[in-house]
Amino acid sequence: MNEFLRSDVMIAFAVMTAVTVASRLGGYWLMGYVNVTPRVRRMLDALPGSIIVAAALPVAVNGGAVVMFAILAAMAVTIIRRNDFIAVITGMAVAAAARAAGFGG
Amino acid sequence: MPHTKINKTPAYWSRQAILPGIVAIGPMLPGTLAFGMAFGALCAQKHFSLAEVQVMMATVYGGLSQFVAVQSWPDHLTPSSIATLALLTLTVNIRFMLMSATLRPWFGTLPPWQAYPAMLLVTDGGWLAAMRYRDHGGADASFYVGGGIVLYFVWLFSAIPGFLLAEQLTDPRKYGVDLVMPAFYAAMLVPAWKGPRRAIPWVVSGVVALLVHYALPGWWFIIAGALSGAISAGLMDEPVPPAPAEVAA
Numbered sequence: 500m501n502e503f504l505r506s507d508v509m510i511a512f513a514v515m516t517a518v519t520v521a522s523r524l525g526g527y528w529l530m531g532y533v534n535v536t537p538r539v540r541r542m543l544d545a546l547p548g549s550i551i552v553a554a555a556l557p558v559a560v561n562g563g564a565v566v567m568f569a570i571l572a573a574m575a576v577t578i579i580r581r582n583d584f585i586a587v588i589t590g591m592a593v594a595a596a597a598r599a600a601g602f603g604g
Numbered sequence: 605m606p607h608t609k610i611n612k613t614p615a616y617w618s619r620q621a622i623l624p625g626i627v628a629i630g631p632m633l634p635g636t637l638a639f640g641m642a643f644g645a646l647c648a649q650k651h652f653s654l655a656e657v658q659v660m661m662a663t664v665y666g667g668l669s670q671f672v673a674v675q676s677w678p679d680h681l682t683p684s685s686i687a688t689l690a691l692l693t694l695t696v697n698i699r700f701m702l703m704s705a706t707l708r709p710w711f712g713t714l715p716p717w718q719a720y721p722a723m724l725l726v727t728d729g730g731w732l733a734a735m736r737y738r739d740h741g742g743a744d745a746s747f748y749v750g751g752g753i754v755l756y757f758v759w760l761f762s763a764i765p766g767f768l769l770a771e772q773l774t775d776p777r778k779y780g781v782d783l784v785m786p787a788f789y790a791a792m793l794v795p796a797w798k799g800p801r802r803a804i805p806w807v808v809s810g811v812v813a814l815l816v817h818y819a820l821p822g823w824w825f826i827i828a829g830a831l832s833g834a835i836s837a838g839l840m841d842e843p844v845p846p847a848p849a850e851v852a853a
Contacts, residue, residue: 502653503653504653504659505653507657508652508656508681510668510681511681511689512659513663514663514687514689514690515660515663515664515665515669515689515690517674517681517690518690518694519666519694519700521698521723522694522698522699522700522705523697523700523701523723523726524704524723524724526700526701526703526704527704527707527708527719529701529705530704530708530712531708531712534804534820535709537842538838539838540610540709541842542834542835542837543706543834544808545805545806545836545837545838546702546705546706546834547731547735547792547796548793548806548809548833549806549808549829549831549832550699550703551732551792551796552701552793552807552809552810552813553810553812553813553827553829553830554789554826554829555785555789555808555825556792556810556814557813557814557817557825558786559786560814560817561817562786565784566783569780569783569786570783570787571790573783573790573791574790576791577791577795578794581794582631583632583791584630584631586631586787586790587631587634587635587787587788588634588786590780590783590786590790591635591638591781591783592627592780594638594782594844598777598778598780
């Protein structure tokens with residue numbers, strides 16, 4: 500029933516791509532007009548942690564006990580082992596195991 | 605530690621950093637694959653063709669935004685429903701703008717024809733790995749681009765098995781796939797910890813993100829929280845070492 504490439508879908512993808520490319524290039528372009536003063540430097544330095552917290556915290560709170568517990572497990576593993584790979588696998592495994600054991604969320 | 609050491613080494617290209625760059629994004633590959641598979645399964649359920657899925661993987665290249673868009677894909681595409689999809693994509697992906705902004709002090713010394721294509725490879729994982737490398741004194745642009753290209757191709761093909769196995773993957777949550785991004789984020793936050801003072805912007809970011817999340821529909825909370833965190837860091841003074849006289853008193 501599907502056509503190979505529907506033209507209206509392609510238009511939607513093109514618009515979504517344009518928005519995303521503009522975001523990726525826009526920040527770099529704008530920073531060309533900003534003087535990197537110590538203040539701006541502090542703002543840039545704070546961005547990685549701020550983006551992480553802003554993106555993950557509402558998702559964690561929304562996800563309920565299982566998601567929060569899995570994230571805490573991933574952080575605990577990172578503190579002990581400093582290995583991103585084991586942390587991600589731990590987070591997934593804890594959530595999968597908790598759900599298999601019948602915990603919702 | 606009153607001042608953080610600022611890495612001002614200009615960007616350069618060399619072959620030495622390609623492999624370390626790929627190794628640095630290695631931990632993300634299984635999660636990216638799982639996320640892409642879950643996305644492929646979702647697309648199959650939403651009656652996209654595999655060719656369409658591949659076009660989307662190659663062009664939009666923003667996992668979370670693709671997931672969110674396909675989940676709310678309208679039955680009939682009209683100019684207004686396409687505009688809604690574009691706005692949704694923007695709210696999820698505008699964080700890339702902040703990320704590429706932080707790469708300017710590093711990549712700014714490269715000619716534009718090299719720097720701008722590199723910005724097309726900005727992703728959460730690739731950017732975080734590059735920032736950590738830069739924090740440790742790195743300046744080789746090949747580190748970021750090498751890892752970014754590998755991540756792109758893993759993502760590009762990750763949806764195919766999910767699309768073909770859609771019946772088996774109807775509930776990706778059963779395998780904890782929804783934890784890939786949050787767990788990876790959590791793992792990146794731990795080494796970024798540089799004392800409670802440097803974490804104040806994180807708290808501001810988290811509080812604002814939660815408030816916006818409950819107050820506004822959609823995904824504005826990411827950019828609102830991230831910007832608030834950065835602005836609060838800008839408003840804070842440079843930490844001043846305690847004056848000896850005060851300590852004595």
